[in-house]
Amino acid sequence: MAVELTNGTLLALHLGRRKDGPGLRPEQVSIGKLNNVSKALEICRTARTILGANGISLEYPVIRHMTNLESVLTYEGTPEMHTLVIGQAMTGLPAFR
Numbered sequence: 001m002a003v004e005l006t007n008g009t010l011l012a013l014h015l016g017r018r019k020d021g022p023g024l025r026p027e028q029v030s031i032g033k034l035n036n037v038s039k040a041l042e043i044c045r046t047a048r049t050i051l052g053a054n055g056i057s058l059e060y061p062v063i064r065h066m067t068n069l070e071s072v073l074t075y076e077g078t079p080e081m082h083t084l085v086i087g088q089a090m091t092g093l094p095a096f097r
């Protein structure tokens with residue numbers, strides 16, 4: 001969890017610096033969002049599992065974070081859409097058309 005959190009933080013920092021400097025392409029934003037939201041969800045799921053049955057009750061805050069992250073996964077762009085954007089940048093083929 002600590003490793004992925006650090007990786008995601010560094011990726012966000014790098015993309016922010018690119019935006020302030022040489023510029024940021026849409027597919028680079030997609031890489032950042034796709035990675036960081038999916039890793040955040042993985043971290044939440046792991047934390048939830050550690051708590052066993054308590055992890056799915058509102059007695060502990062982790063399930064609230066997890067359901068919030070499911071919303072983030074949608075409104076920051078679904079994995080399918082980011083994958084299509086990255087795929088187009090890599091291959092030149094717009095598979096969603």
Ligand SMILES: Cc1cc2nc3c(=O)[nH]c(=O)nc-3n(C[C@H](O)[C@H](O)[C@H](O)COP(=O)(O)OP(=O)(O)OC[C@H]3O[C@@H](n4cnc5c(N)ncnc54)[C@H](O)[C@@H]3O)c2cc1C
Pocket residue numbers: 071074075076077078079080081084096
């Ligand atoms: C809590 C929350 C807050 C939001 N806030 C805002 C906001 O402030 N401003 C705003 O503009 N919008 C907002 N939204 C809307 C959000 O941007 C959309 O829900 C999101 O873009 C997905 O669009 P959709 O729901 O129409 O799903 P669809 O576009 O209908 O997609 C449904 C599913 O099909 C997949 N899909 C769609 N097209 C393709 C394709 N070509 N190929 C493969 N798979 C595909 C998607 O990945 C998804 O899994 C918010 C949503 C939520 C949940």
